[in-house]
Amino acid sequence: MRSARHFTILLVLFFLAAGALYAQSTLLQSGPMLGYSEMREVLLWVQTKAPAKVQFKYWDKENPKQVFETETVQTSKEKAFTASLIADRVSPGKKYQYELYINGKKVERPYPLEFQTQVLWKYRTDPPDFTIATGSCAYINEPEFDRPGKPYGQGYEIFKAIYEKRPDAMLWLGDNIYLREADWNSRTGIYQRYQHTRSLPELQPLLASVHHYAIWDDHDFGPNDCDGSFWNKEQALEAFKCFWGNPSYGVGTLRGICTQFSWGDADFFLLDNRYYRTPQARKTGPRTILGKEQLEWLINALVASKATFKVIAIGGQVLNPVAVYETYANYAEERQLLIDTITKEAISGVIFLSGDRHFTELTMLPRKDSYPLYELTCSPLTSGVFKGARDEANNLRVEGTLVEEQNFALLKFSGKREERMLTISVYNKDGKELWSRSIKATDLQVPTQKVE
Template sequence: MKKHVYLFAYFLIFLNITTYAQASLLQAGPMVGYSEMVEVALWVQTTKPAKVKFMYWETAAPQQKRSTEEVTTTQEKAFTALVKADQLQPGKKYTYELYINGNSVKRPYPLQFQSQTLWQWRSDPPEFTFAMGSCAYINEPEVDRPGKPYGSGYEIFTTIHQQKPDFMLWMGDNTYLREVDWNTRSGILHRYTHTRATKELQPLLGSIHHYATWDDHDFGPDNADRSFWNKEITKEAFKLFWANPNYASGEKEGIYGTFQWNDVQFFLLDNRYYKTPNHNFLGKRTLLGADQLQWLIDALIFSKATFKFIVIGNQVINPTKLEDSYTFYPEEKEELLKAIRQANIPGVVFLDGDRHHSVLMKMDREGTYPLYDLTVSPLTAGVAKPWPEEDLSLMVPNTMFIEHNFALLSVKGPRTDRVLTIRLMNDKGTEVWSKEIKASELK
């Protein structure tokens, strides 16, 4: 009898050692990427080569488990893996589990995702809520500037997770490349890895869907533009570490694309890859580039979405000619705004970050609906006031906020009377201000 007890005890010890060994291979994640009706993207990063897969099951029916394909992480891909849970039913909630080298790796927080609802021709679109934010600086003292750390308040990621949004929209400067990173692939991949492994970020990654665009700091140096010599490497890093559903430029250039959530469409723009240097006034100046701008206009005209969120790293309607704002590129900005007016495109709202403060701006337009521009920044980076010379005439009163923050945006109501509610939240989860915008007001 004792022999069997000892053998069982040894087995448990072996099992614990094996489980710990596989958990030690986990660098970051798992993360839930895009969600569609029958497919969801799942991401993970290991510390060295390993076989990874996910088991998943409808939360209400745990006896019916399914598996993703098993893939091997490699150094060439920074030991990241992006796999698809592609045996889903629309409108369901799922629980999932990570396996490394054939062994389950438990996490001390829920691992969940959801498939989008097939509501078309059947019901009103479901209500939903998403979080948005930008400028997430994670300190690494060995390579940071001397003095007071620039990043702080990582508990904001816990706060966002506690709000239980359907997804998180990352508005750019999602990681901050440093001088030590810009010139090498290893440096760039290290910075993305270092940011993604932030302890406070892991629960948010594991159960909230994530979509992203970039701005200058996760693209290259401060105010970086099309001349950045390693933009192909940062484009590669972005695609390795994020799980957007598509890239409209294909494998050629840039990272712009689109996704839908219920009756709303998001247009994720690339404001860096094609950008004319700020002080190059020789020839035509561009922020998005001709191909991306034409794609955006075509996609906006084609879209039947109630709200059309144009997601971009920098402010659009701020009238001040600030470097890295769209107003610094007035001809292209006017071309976009003119197209929105002439094509009678309803429901357009701009979402952006970059400024290290948050504000809602509103531009009235004669004979048509006003354009709103919501800036949300920063998550953990240092805060900054507007420049003394800024024209704040378009600012919606009492919406300027100069502390760490994020926003929660909800869309609800019947299909014919949808309402967008914007709630700006501080890092503790307390509402700072709110604003309702009816879809009927944007026609």
């Protein structure tokens, strides 16, 4: 009789404990996600379904007995129940495993939870080899709010394909969500759209073990083709801050989402092509995409950079000479000013990345007495494909690089210090390589002036 009572008590305790663990798992809305990585700290992100206390525990994979903890943060409705926590007990060049705790209970995930810190290599070794995934235009269907007809989003398995390539980081090139008509005029709508997109099951493993950086374009800023006059842009900015883990949002007094990060011997300059943009149809007054202050910051930062590769990421195409849709050619004066200033300042190693166009291509702009400028336009991830690209008069397109299906790219930076190379490889949604091109760092150098 006593043993039966003892068994009953144990059974009740087991189900109570199991229920508590299940309750914490059901509180998880999306994530965990890795944000920026530095040598001395890493950002970890998570979203819950309701107010909850969240914390991460982590350890060096080579020393699992020494466990560190982040601070505990209470999620709140004000920030859409998101939390960004800093792992600050880390060392350079290490790989870590981590666990998520909600209300003091560990939340199990059916995929690896790992992050890394950047390598301390300068004055010590050759630059490390590393790989950055990139892409744009991620439309996730929600029939209640989508336009009638054929679903616009498709091929969600692309996120599994990216994950299986094991990149070190991913740079999202804008239109990372698609605000609908029901979304962009309210805080509730904007945050709901972010939540719906971020909660996609196929996305979770990629979020959990690859470091993520992002810029925006029109669809994560407001209505289609919107500009800086959009009345609700501050709400869009606050939502972007809540759902991404960039090192900063704006630089100094410069508002918006522009920022900069480094990985190995590459500096990445993330531009805001919406916050300061003037209407494309405006006929009087200044016409700009970046705005004077942001353009000045970019040039100053490029000149100051000592990186082998200087990667400029912007939502829309820069080098395509055809003034269609929202290409920079529609703002010809500022576009030319940007290109001319890069040339006059003799800045080596510049590469452009862009999204937006719903097709992928590599553009090369020859320059007199300098190296050619390259731009990889990479789109779409899961949204519809634009089939008119082959009829555009982009005479700068590199032959064999046009892709008209869902795709992503990997940027592999490799080689010894004096032999660095960038290899751009584009893959379809199933992870099959579609094309690959390599660019030597020595081919991105401003020629040394000859002494007469």
